[in-house]
Amino acid sequence: MPSAFLDDRGLLRIAGEDARSFLQGLVTCDMDKISPQAAGFGALLTPQGKILFDFLILEDAEGFLLDVDADLATALIKRLSMYKLRARVSLAPDLQHGVLALWDGAVSDGLEFDDPRHPGLGRRAVMPRELAETSASAAKADYEAHRIICGVPRGGVDFAYGEVFPHDADMDLIHGVDFKKGCYVGQEVVSRMAHRGAARKRIVPVRLRGPAPPPGSEIRAGDLSIGVMGSSARERGLAMIRTDRAEEAIAAGQEMVAGASIIELLPANMP
Numbered sequence: 591m592p593s594a595f596l597d598d599r600g601l602l603r604i605a606g607e608d609a610r611s612f613l614q615g616l617v618t619c620d621m622d623k624i625s626p627q628a629a630g631f632g633a634l635l636t637p638q639g640k641i642l643f644d645f646l647i648l649e650d651a652e653g654f655l656l657d658v659d660a661d662l663a664t665a666l667i668k669r670l671s672m673y674k675l676r677a678r679v680s681l682a683p684d685l686q687h688g689v690l691a692l693w694d695g696a697v698s699d700g701l702e703f704d705d706p707r708h709p710g711l712g713r714r715a716v717m718p719r720e721l722a723e724t725s726a727s728a729a730k731a732d733y734e735a736h737r738i739i740c741g742v743p744r745g746g747v748d749f750a751y752g753e754v755f756p757h758d759a760d761m762d763l764i765h766g767v768d769f770k771k772g773c774y775v776g777q778e779v780v781s782r783m784a785h786r787g788a789a790r791k792r793i794v795p796v797r798l799r800g801p802a803p804p805p806g807s808e809i810r811a812g813d814l815s816i817g818v819m820g821s822s823a824r825e826r827g828l829a830m831i832r833t834d835r836a837e838e839a840i841a842a843g844q845e846m847v848a849g850a851s852i853i854e855l856l857p858a859n860m861p
Contacts, residue, residue, distance in 0.1 A: 591696035592728035592736075593715075600660035601684040601716065602645075602667060605653030608678040613647070613654065616673055616775055618756060620768040624649050629703040629714075631766045634669060639755050639779025642669065644745050644766065648703050648716065655716060657689055659746060673775075688722035690715040691733045698725060707764040708861050710740040735823035741795040741861050747805050748793055748820030748828045756780055757789035758830070763861045791817070794831045795859040798822060800851030809848045811839035819848050829853065 604613060614621040619632030626649050633644040643666045646657040658666055667681050674681070690698055691705075693712030700717030717725070737744065742764055745751055749759045756767050762784065769784055783789055802822040809816040809829055816839060817831040829848075836855060839846060846853040 591692075591694050592732055593690050593692045593696045593698060593726050594728045594730050594733035595723045595726040596689045596691055596730060596733070597723070598660050598730075599689040600658055600663035601687055601689065602656040602658060602663055603653060603682050603684045604656060604670075604679065606677070606679040609653045612674070612677045612679045614771070615773065616670070617647075618761065618767045618774060618776075618780070619647065619765075620771040621647075622771075623768070624654070626650060629706050631706045631761075631764065633756060633761060633766060634666070635756070635774075635776030635780070636752065637776055639776035639783070640752055641745065641749070641754055641756060641759060641761075642752055644759075644761070646703075646706070646714065648701070650701060655684065657714065657716075661746075662751070686719060687716050688719035690717060690722045690725060693733070693736055696727070700725075707766070708740045708742050711737065711742060731823065734821065735826075738795075738821055738823050738826050738828055741828065741859050743793045743828055744821060749830060754791070754830075755783060755789065757783050758791040758793070760793050760861065790832060790834060791830055792833055792860075793820065793828050794836075795856040796827045796829045797854040797856055798825050798827055798851045799854065801849065802827065803848040803851055807848045809846050809853050811835075811842075811844040811846045814839060814844075816846055819853075827853075829855075831855065 617632040619630040624630040630647045633641050648655045698715040700715030702715045705711040803819045807819040820828040
């Protein structure tokens with residue numbers, strides 16, 4: 591029953607009597623559905639609808655914790671502060687706690703919650719950072735392989751922040767966008783894409799036949815550029831694919847190649 595310390599994740603504390611309504615007007619998920627029993631997954635977008643930050647949101651007795659890419663935590667606080675105005679909200683990094691990923695039935699002594707993106711991912715736990723590190727029974731690479739098999743993208747490696755829409759990163763498939771909630775930053779663009787079915791790119795699970803290409807490697811079928819590789823592990827990976835071009839290549843019977851590896855799309859394994 592493995593668990594892994596995610597040293598690349600940071601925690602932000604969002605507290606105050608206006609914390610829920612403050613976040614509700616900004617993020618893609620419905621804050622009214624988040625409770626101590628149910629965490630959420632969402633993003634803060636640009637006004638043009640592209641992903642700036644994505645995060646898990648947990649509620650506890652003190653307010654909300656955002657589980658975010660540690661390298662982006664300071665930038666996220668700065669961005670949220672731009673919208674604070676007169677809201678009775680406090681924003682601060684939580685440097686005392688860390689994040690432990692739990693899967694295949696693992697348990698911990700921390701504050702646990704189901705990962706809302708995919709049931710196969712398991713649970714996460716927030717606990718004192720040193721305890722999270724010493725409690726881990728597996729390497730972070732083992733968790734990354736598990737995540738890839740589940741078909742769940744990770745920002746910064748499977749897609750670039752500031753460059754893609756939520757649909758491109760499969761956020762509509764992994765419970766990251768609520769299309770029935772009210773307005774939030776970038777909502778008009780995201781809703782328009784949903785109504786038009788206009789997402790031309792998708793992150794798709796793939797099988798690798800050959801050495802794993804580095805993230806960002808171009809995938810080609812003959813002279814046609816199909817997409818780029820993201821993360822990979824154990825002959826499996828995730829790739830950002832132009833769906834129309836992939837369909838064209840498949841119809842023509844062309845192999846997709848990245849570096850020295852043949853790429854087989856596994857759309858049936860998408861979340």
